[in-house]
Amino acid sequence: MSRGDDEARPRGVRGADVAYVTCVIATRDRGARVVQAVESVWANLPVSAEVVIVDQSATRETEAALEEFRGRPGFRYVRSGTTGISAGRNAGVELASHELVAFTDDDCLVGGVWLKAITDGFTRDPRVGIVFGSVLAAPTDPQHEVVTSYLPSAPFLARGLEDKLRVEGISACMAIRRSMWRALGGFDEQLGVGAPYRAGEETDLTLRALEAGYFVFETPEAQVTHAGVCPLAAIAAVIDRNWFGTGAAWGKLLRRRPRLTTALLARLSLKWAFGTPPIASSLGTRSHRVRRLGAFGRGLATGLRHPVDPATGLFVVEKRRQPGAPTPELASGGRQPRDQRRSENPSSPHSEKCSP
Numbered sequence: 001m002s003r004g005d006d007e008a009r010p011r012g013v014r015g016a017d018v019a020y021v022t023c024v025i026a027t028r029d030r031g032a033r034v035v036q037a038v039e040s041v042w043a044n045l046p047v048s049a050e051v052v053i054v055d056q057s058a059t060r061e062t063e064a065a066l067e068e069f070r071g072r073p074g075f076r077y078v079r080s081g082t083t084g085i086s087a088g089r090n091a092g093v094e095l096a097s098h099e100l101v102a103f104t105d106d107d108c109l110v111g112g113v114w115l116k117a118i119t120d121g122f123t124r125d126p127r128v129g130i131v132f133g134s135v136l137a138a139p140t141d142p143q144h145e146v147v148t149s150y151l152p153s154a155p156f157l158a159r160g161l162e163d164k165l166r167v168e169g170i171s172a173c174m175a176i177r178r179s180m181w182r183a184l185g186g187f188d189e190q191l192g193v194g195a196p197y198r199a200g201e202e203t204d205l206t207l208r209a210l211e212a213g214y215f216v217f218e219t220p221e222a223q224v225t226h227a228g229v230c231p232l233a234a235i236a237a238v239i240d241r242n243w244f245g246t247g248a249a250w251g252k253l254l255r256r257r258p259r260l261t262t263a264l265l266a267r268l269s270l271k272w273a274f275g276t277p278p279i280a281s282s283l284g285t286r287s288h289r290v291r292r293l294g295a296f297g298r299g300l301a302t303g304l305r306h307p308v309d310p311a312t313g314l315f316v317v318e319k320r321r322q323p324g325a326p327t328p329e330l331a332s333g334g335r336q337p338r339d340q341r342r343s344e345n346p347s348s349p350h351s352e353k354c355s356p
């Protein structure tokens with residue numbers, strides 16, 4: 001499939017073909033630790049597939065560690081001055097040669113059938129634009145640390161926004177159609193680790209995809225193992241970050257679709273009031289219900305206040321003004337020109353401690 005085929009709508013897009021898949025890994029300051037992630041992905045790939053590494057590191061350590069992969073067919077490495085995992089993934093998808101693009105993180109190891117299992121999700125229906133899988137926790141000492149994880153209980157196909165509450169996938173085990181990504185304007189670079197709103201990029205893309213008529217499929221068969229351990233003392237910070245970003249993504253939808261979103265949020269509040277979300281359950285034995293709701297509420301209010309581009313559904317951001325320049329223009333928060341892709345805090349890494 002050429003890059004221009006069926007860019008605007010999901011109808012008529014070809015089903016999955018494992019031989020024509022791009023795997024994107026955005027990385028920052030992992031050094032030699034990223035090699036294990038790349039090796040596990042490489043073991044899954046057929047000859048004609050490719051791996052794209054977007055290195056946002058402050059040093060050359062990661063580049064040196066990946067030198068052994070240079071020259072392999074299908075391996076592409078690029079250093080990027082961007083900040084934030086959403087910007088890194090957008091840069092990777094731009095470089096992708098194939099229609100299907102899979103993502104994992106630089107602190108994950110993918111399972112032996114990961115690529116086939118996650119791409120098989122696209123054969124369920126030609127309108128499937130996103131597939132999520134399982135993120136398993138690496139062995140750790142639960143008395144001192146936890147690992148963010150998520151295991152779907154069963155395969156599920158979400159056909160509209162009303163089904164979103166049954167899909168809670170993590171972007172560490174995720175795949176998309178490139179044509180859908182282009183039609184939606186990419187990941188919102190105001191969301192995700194290392195961005196101003198720190199998390200929620202996969203929630204936002206899922207909401208925008210369902211709203212646009214794409215389907216989202218979740219399967220327990222595609223598995224990655226997450227090794228990003230989080231000390232118990234840091235759990236509160238992880239909750240604040242993750243649920244704030246998720247709230248901001250929902251706040252954006254509330255601003256654009258108030259009636260439908262209010263109904264969905266009412267259902268979500270009941271779900272959280274009488275149970276613990278699977279991702280929250282992975283963060284130890286305490287429910288942290290009040291903290292989760294507080295962080296989500298703050299993010300929701302922030303997302304509701306933030307202007308949104310009506311054409312793309314992306315947060316609008318101000319372009320930085322040079323001294324003496326006129327009032328800054330407003331730009332959409334998705335795929336900005338590469339020299340403008342900077343977080344408001346350029347020193348903020350996307351691979352923060354205890355990243356999901």
